[in-house]
Amino acid sequence: MLQPLLFCYQALPCTALEPQVKRSIARPELSRCRKHELQLANSRECTEEAMELTKDSSITMNDGNRIPVLGFGTYSPEGVPKSQAKEGVKVAIEVGYRHIDGAFVYQNEVEVGEAIREKIADGTVKREEIFYTGKLWSTFLSPELVRTGLDKSLKALQLDYLDLFIIHWPFSFKPGDNSLPMDENRKVIYHSVDLRATWEVMEACKDAGLVKSIGVSNFNRRQLELILNKPGLKYKPVCNQVECHVYLNQRKMQEFCKSKNIVLVGYSVLGSSREKDWVDQTSPVLLDDPVLLKIGQKYKKSSAQVAMRYILQQGVVALAKSFTPERIRQNIQLFDFHLAPEDMEAIDALNKDMRYVHMKSISDHPEFPFNDEY
Numbered sequence: 484m485l486q487p488l489l490f491c492y493q494a495l496p497c498t499a500l501e502p503q504v505k506r507s508i509a510r511p512e513l514s515r516c517r518k519h520e521l522q523l524a525n526s527r528e529c530t531e532e533a534m535e536l537t538k539d540s541s542i543t544m545n546d547g548n549r550i551p552v553l554g555f556g557t558y559s560p561e562g563v564p565k566s567q568a569k570e571g572v573k574v575a576i577e578v579g580y581r582h583i584d585g586a587f588v589y590q591n592e593v594e595v596g597e598a599i600r601e602k603i604a605d606g607t608v609k610r611e612e613i614f615y616t617g618k619l620w621s622t623f624l625s626p627e628l629v630r631t632g633l634d635k636s637l638k639a640l641q642l643d644y645l646d647l648f649i650i651h652w653p654f655s656f657k658p659g660d661n662s663l664p665m666d667e668n669r670k671v672i673y674h675s676v677d678l679r680a681t682w683e684v685m686e687a688c689k690d691a692g693l694v695k696s697i698g699v700s701n702f703n704r705r706q707l708e709l710i711l712n713k714p715g716l717k718y719k720p721v722c723n724q725v726e727c728h729v730y731l732n733q734r735k736m737q738e739f740c741k742s743k744n745i746v747l748v749g750y751s752v753l754g755s756s757r758e759k760d761w762v763d764q765t766s767p768v769l770l771d772d773p774v775l776l777k778i779g780q781k782y783k784k785s786s787a788q789v790a791m792r793y794i795l796q797q798g799v800v801a802l803a804k805s806f807t808p809e810r811i812r813q814n815i816q817l818f819d820f821h822l823a824p825e826d827m828e829a830i831d832a833l834n835k836d837m838r839y840v841h842m843k844s845i846s847d848h849p850e851f852p853f854n855d856e857y
């Protein structure tokens with residue numbers, strides 16, 4: 484089972500193939516920002532509301548469902564035993580995370596599903612309190628394969644439905660059992676798919692009750708507009724999940740998504756797991772940034788907590804992964820402080836539009852998302 488994932492990373496040296504890949508009910512919703520009624524609170528005008536964030540805060544998406552603002556990432560770096568994903572998810576649920584971010588291509592949905600079901604069985608949570616995101620991998624983008632891709636995740640997880648199902652990447656690979664099909668020159672074999680046709684089957688999955696909400700990931704503006712402008716569009720994407728952190732603050736994508744009532748979900752907010760095979764080892768270590776460390780001293784918080792709070796205060800959903808129990812606990816201690824405007828501005832100044840997950844080896848794919856400005 485692990486082999487295709489290992490293959491996937493080893494085969495793409497120095498590239499970034501994506502590692503593979505409420506407000507409380509009593510509080511006003513984040514989307515009801517005073518100055519922007521019914522718009523997302525991902526602008527600085529809404530800092531006041533952002534200060535009221537709690538660990539149970541969520542954002543109302545454009546289909547009426549709610550997404551918790553803090554999510555637990557489950558991508559397992561190469562060589563990490565899958566049991567760690569299971570234990571990590573169990574600890575996360577015990578300490579209060581209710582949003583779990585997974586994917587077929589992470590090859591650990593069996594363990595993640597076991598953890599969720601065990602925490603339901605022992606009475607810690609009810610299924611309806613958990614928000615699970617699954618992702619459609621690139622070998623399943625052909626319309627006739629979307630349902631197959633979803634069924635594989637549901638079967639592995641042993642869940643009846645996903646809360647959110649997103650297209651993992653806009654580029655399609657040759658369908659088949661290998662998640663990363665390659666030719667004799669070890670070049671990934673591409674496939675051509677009309678993303679609008681893929682989206683129509685995503686809509687059908689929602690209508691069938693197999694998923695509550697549908698969205699996309701790693702789409703650029705053009706690709707989002709392709710879906711939004713599709714004749715006969717039934718459901719808009721509820722979210723775009725993209726890399727988002729202090730060195731890549733996604734300001735333009737944030738503004739665009741806000742204008743379309745699409746939630747931005749940020750991944751690698753801590754600077755990724757920095758795997759040698761796909762992250763440039765000379766790239767700056769985000770959690771060592773002196774500005775984050777200094778601001779952390781002011782609030783008696785770690786650089787990780789400052790980096791995460793910065794994302795949340797913009798109305799962006801923050802995903803963070805850790806399989807270390809102490810860090811899992813630390814990463815949810817984000818709701819007893821707020822960053823002052825001058826600290827938000829100091830962190831804004833760190834932006835350098837720098838990706839950890841750059842996927843350069845497939846930058847010639849017609850649907851490669853990162854050749855556009857955003």
Ligand SMILES: NC(=O)c1ccc[n+]([C@@H]2O[C@H](COP(=O)([O-])OP(=O)(O)OC[C@H]3O[C@@H](n4cnc5c(N)ncnc54)[C@H](OP(=O)(O)O)[C@@H]3O)[C@@H](O)[C@H]2O)c1
Binds near residue numbers: 556753805806810
């Ligand atoms: N849609 C996509 O294409 C995509 C791409 C990338 C990621 N994602 C999702 O986003 C999630 C998060 O992104 P990510 O996994 O790339 O990385 P991340 O959350 O930015 O960083 C994870 C790394 O940070 C370490 N860490 C966690 N908390 C820490 C703390 N308090 N202090 C110091 N180090 C800490 C973790 O180590 P330990 O685990 O050893 O504690 C791990 O090495 C993924 O797991 C996945 O669910 C989606």
